[in-house]
């Protein structure tokens with residue numbers, strides 16, 4: 477209310493200033509717009525002025541920044557008594573939606589011949605919008621289009637950490653379902669003079685989606701088709717892993733290995749790379765000093781069994797750029813039961829004991845008294 481005393485002089489009623497704030501907000505790609513909020517102060521006489529908000533973003537807007545603008549709702553026509561800064565805005569940040577990846581390619585490749593050092597490898601994973609993974613804590617019921625993700629396969633080997641192997645092409649698994657795609661691309665692996673090389677490969681999802689987690693890493697082995705040689709690569713899904721570094725049930729233990737007796741029959745050569753996940757940590761068993769290798773080829777068909785023993789190191793590689801040594805000169809044993817191709821029936825055991833042989837550090841599948849064979853979750857082993 478204005479008290480006006482007319483004394484015959486000119487007078488002015490100035491507009492009352494409003495102070496307006498629009499609050500910043502964020503949401504994930506493909507999730508609903510959040511409730512916008514702000515504040516308005518300087519209202520006189522209880523006038524019924526309230527803020528409304530608008531943005532150019534929609535549920536399916538790409539990752540990025542969008543303006544949040546305001547308007548003033550004035551049902552009683554009082555706005556003429558006020559002034560305010562109409563340019564005030566704030567920002568709606570659209571962040572990346574959660575995605576999940578599952579390796580769906582092969583994990584073992586041979587070069588074309590013993591004299592060929594390269595292999596053309598298809599790297600392939602199934603990529604899912606979180607809406608396709610109902611059991612996941614990050615689940616939401618608002619799907620996006622997984623084809624707006626960018627999927628790269630990268631090296632996780634320390635010597636080449638993070639290097640791009642290839643960028644995938646995405647194809648929907650089912651053309652009517654935008655939540656799940658197959659990501660694949662081809663990469664030429666060059667193993668040089670080695671008989672076999674295990675590559676640790678990560679899947680990095682970017683674009684409108686985000687996933688970059690070591691638990692998704694896979695070990696893919698490329699080997700020359702040598703005779704007198706045992707090699708393989710793939711993973712076990714932990715069922716009853718044992719020892720003080722037992723892998724968590726349901727998670728994957730990845731492996732790649734190769735071993736052979738050289739031509740003189742004396743000098744064993746080879747390597748082992750095993751990746752274990754336990755309690756949010758990642759551990760690696762690595763060996764390159766094989767002390768024993770025996771092979772029994774199957775009397776008919778392909779395949780056979782092999783046993784091998786070596787000294788090994790155990791390392792916490794949760795931060796792969798700052799590995800923590802947990803011991804060397806440990807006693808590693810492995811058995812391979814090659815049931816032929818394509819490897820879906822192959823069985824393996826891995827067991828790591830302390831250097832003095834008294835403490836079980838890791839068993840791939842512990843019966844309560846010993847490490848027992850387990851069928852591969854994926855991959856292939858070969859005894860030749």
Ligand SMILES: [Ca+2]
Pocket residue numbers: 504507573574606614615616
């Ligand atoms: Ca979400």
Ligand SMILES: [Ca+2]
Pocket residue numbers: 504505506507573607616617618619620
């Ligand atoms: Ca969503």
